Amino acid sequence: MFFIAPDYFVSKVSLAVTTHLMNTYSRQPLAFTHGEGVWLWSTDGKKYLDGLAGIAVNGLGHNHPKLVKAICDQAARLIHTSNLFGVVEQEALATRLCELSGMQEAFFCNSGAEANEAAIKLAKYYGYKKGIENAKIIVMERAWHGRTLATLAATDSPKAKVGFGDLPGGFVRVPYRDFAAIEKAKAENPEIQAILMEVLQGEGGINVAEIEYLKELRKLCDANGWLLMIDEVQSGIGRTGEWFGYQHAGILPDVITLAKGLGSGVPIGACLAAGKAAGVMGPGTHGTTFGGGPLVCAAAMATLQTMDEDKLLANANEMGHLIRAVLTRELAGVAGVKEVRGRGLMIGLELWKPCAELVALGREKGLIINVTRDNVVRLLPPLIINKEESEMLAMGVAALVKEFLAQ
Numbered sequence: 001m002f003f004i005a006p007d008y009f010v011s012k013v014s015l016a017v018t019t020h021l022m023n024t025y026s027r028q029p030l031a032f033t034h035g036e037g038v039w040l041w042s043t044d045g046k047k048y049l050d051g052l053a054g055i056a057v058n059g060l061g062h063n064h065p066k067l068v069k070a071i072c073d074q075a076a077r078l079i080h081t082s083n084l085f086g087v088v089e090q091e092a093l094a095t096r097l098c099e100l101s102g103m104q105e106a107f108f109c110n111s112g113a114e115a116n117e118a119a120i121k122l123a124k125y126y127g128y129k130k131g132i133e134n135a136k137i138i139v140m141e142r143a144w145h146g147r148t149l150a151t152l153a154a155t156d157s158p159k160a161k162v163g164f165g166d167l168p169g170g171f172v173r174v175p176y177r178d179f180a181a182i183e184k185a186k187a188e189n190p191e192i193q194a195i196l197m198e199v200l201q202g203e204g205g206i207n208v209a210e211i212e213y214l215k216e217l218r219k220l221c222d223a224n225g226w227l228l229m230i231d232e233v234q235s236g237i238g239r240t241g242e243w244f245g246y247q248h249a250g251i252l253p254d255v256i257t258l259a260k261g262l263g264s265g266v267p268i269g270a271c272l273a274a275g276k277a278a279g280v281m282g283p284g285t286h287g288t289t290f291g292g293g294p295l296v297c298a299a300a301m302a303t304l305q306t307m308d309e310d311k312l313l314a315n316a317n318e319m320g321h322l323i324r325a326v327l328t329r330e331l332a333g334v335a336g337v338k339e340v341r342g343r344g345l346m347i348g349l350e351l352w353k354p355c356a357e358l359v360a361l362g363r364e365k366g367l368i369i370n371v372t373r374d375n376v377v378r379l380l381p382p383l384i385i386n387k388e389e390s391e392m393l394a395m396g397v398a399a400l401v402k403e404f405l406a407q
């Protein structure tokens with residue numbers, strides 16, 4: 001049974017003309033009224049296979065009954081009280097996330113950028129408590145950490161920075177997966193107190209850090225008293241086939257940040273700390289009005305519980321292998337295809353030339369896909385995707401790419 005959108009949500013004007021919205025997005029001429037599992041229906045009644053999951057958000061797919069029930073039940077009980085009081089749902093969620101991640105404490109906020117802001121402040125404050133007035137943080141080339149001023153400074157996207165003047169300083173950028181570059185940065189910057197990085201870069205083009213490199217970073221941080229801070233905003237909550245991407249390397253970071261998949265679509269972010277990063281922040285050092293409210297925490301708890309019950313980590317692994325295998329098989333020997341890569345259901349298909357048009361071509365064929373860094377097709381389907389749907393997605397994308405490259 002589908003929810004029918006009220007009339008005022010079904011746009012009667014051209015979707016390209018969004019006159020009363022601030023013009024921060026080049027939106028596709030498409031909007032949806034409802035979804036079910038990995039499927040979405042547009043305002044003109046067309047059905048789409050969702051290979052993007054709201055940019056790695058809708059892990060449970062659309063309209064999952066357990067999530068819907070948890071949100072409705074919580075909304076009927078209590079929606080918001082503020083962090084001036086205890087929030088039992090927040091306590092429960094922090095406990096569960098710490099069990100899953102090996103972390104010790106959590107700060108809840110409303111987005112990935114906010115989670116990274118909290119991590120950046122934590123690293124600065126960690127340094128301050130050690131007597132370093134302006135602690136520095138190592139960040140990576142091709143990193144994406146958000147669009148607030150500090151997270152934009154940590155992000156490596158010259159295009160996104162144009163026009164915003166002097167961004168907060170204190171970041172030292174090094175090439176991704178280059179251990180020697182970090183050693184060099186260390187020699188030049190005695191104020192370094194932390195590394196902030198993605199174990200698998202999403203916006204940066206689905207770039208996977210080697211297990212050995214991650215282990216070496218852990219050792220380096222231990223040896224220098226630095227915090228290893230892993231941005232799991234995109235790769236976390238089962239996306240790569242483990243709860244968190246760093247778990248593939250068997251390491252434990254000092255700080256992790258989460259958002260996207262955590263609330264399955266309700267806005268929640270989190271910054272978790274362990275070891276020497278735990279206990280750094282005190283009352284008054286950071287805060288938020290909405291963060292960790294009862295409604296979003298209930299949705300996040302339902303997400304984690306459903307992922308367990310429905311064995312979605314195993315499914316992400318299995319379906320990820322399947323999609324990559326089909327893409328590799330179908331595109332073998334096709335000139336213009338560079339590489340298929342990724343972990344779990346975080347999949348990249350790199351071409352030798354820019355391919356942004358594939359998004360519109362996919363749309364015409366009923367496929368929602370994404371292209372990042374100009375020439376990488378990015379697939380982030382819901383974690384509930386089944387075998388038949390995975391094959392449909394991979395075959396559909398392979399056909400699109402062949403058609404595109406043959407032009």
Ligand SMILES: Cc1ncc(COP(=O)(O)O)c(C=O)c1O
Binds near residue numbers: 116146
């Ligand atoms: C790794 C990573 N960190 C942070 C962010 C920012 O998250 P948000 O858009 O929720 O602020 C993103 C968003 O794409 C991301 O991929």
